[in-house]
Amino acid sequence: MLTATLLTLQETAMTMDPQAAKEYLSLLGAGLGLGLTMIGAGFGIAWIGSNAVQGIARQPEAAANIQTSAIILAALIEGAALFALVITLLYKLM
DSSP: OHHHHHHHHHHHHHTSOHHHHHHHHHHHHHHHHHHHHHHHHHHHHHHHHHHHHHHHHHOGGGHHHHHHHHHHHHHHHHHHHHHHHHHHHHHHHO
């Protein structure tokens, strides 16, 4: 399905003015990159949260350490997502 959609978009871009086609495909690439990045970050943070809750349920006495580690890891994932956002936007501006 994705291949057919991309082929249709590419054929549409071929009938357009070259500058407009470049802008069109650039927006498409930036949107896809940003969407995939945010989906990945969401899955990563959800996975960390799920495992942190399971760890706290198994060892309630270690809840403070687990919670601190989970917050730090979630912040690292958010940082990577923001970095990808910046790279995607810079790609769009080029």
